[in-house]
Amino acid sequence: MQLVKNSVLKLLTGLHEYKVSGIVRSPPDLLADVYMDLEYRKQWDQYVQEAYETECNGETVTYMKMEFPFLFSSRDCVYVKQRRELDFRGQKIQVVLAKGTSLPQFPKRSGFVRVSQCQVKLAVESAGSNQSKVFIYCFINPGGRIPSWLINKVAKNGIPGFLADLEDACLRSRTLLCFPLKHTAIPAAVTVVTWIELCKSTITS
DSSP, X not given: OEEOTTOHHHHHHSOOOEXXXXXXXXXXXXXXXXXXXXXXXXXXXXXXXXXXXXXXXXXXXXXXXXXXXXXXXXXXEEEEEXXXXXXXXXXXXXXXXXXXXXXXXXXXXXXXXXXXXXXXXXXXXXXXXXXXXXXXXXEEEOOTTOOHHHHHHHHHHHHHHHHHHHHHHHHHHHHHOOOOOOOOOOOTTSOHHHHHIIIIIHHHO
16 A cells, blocks of 8 residues: 655645555455445445435435444445446456435434545456456544544554455355446546556556
8 A cells, every 4th residue: 555645635634645556356346336236345344334325416316324433433435336347458347436415415423533535436347267456545534632643543444344344245156146347427527547557647647
């Protein structure tokens, strides 16, 4: 895992942006399906207690409620997530972008701290033999009054741990579940080159 150099967000918030890459024992399509499936997420992610999608202003919005260990208050997050399959130089790449949003349809809930900033970029390509090469960019500001040094320490271990849990969920899903492909429509202005720049090029730079 690497830290993003010369990060403006680090200067503004004290929190790191992270880039992670690795090999996961799952085909790209299955990995992206598992990553997108909220019902299954509630089974394999110990922190997710509630998660659902709804249509708001013509786009699909996700609400997620998370319960954390005793040092952290419960959090919830509202974000938009889009998926696309790209053909880049003959290689198929599964791309998922997620970004936090604020909408009046999702007012803050009592007893929960609303995640103030969230941006995750995922790019997945085949590594052969039912394996995938995964690239992740992640910046999350959980809000509240947690010191930035503590958030950075938790994220340093939490992000690789999430990737390991995702791999395990993919392995178990082969015998337990069958996932349909979930491709969200992408605005016409978002070109293939833009997706590649946002995901693969950004993460590997």
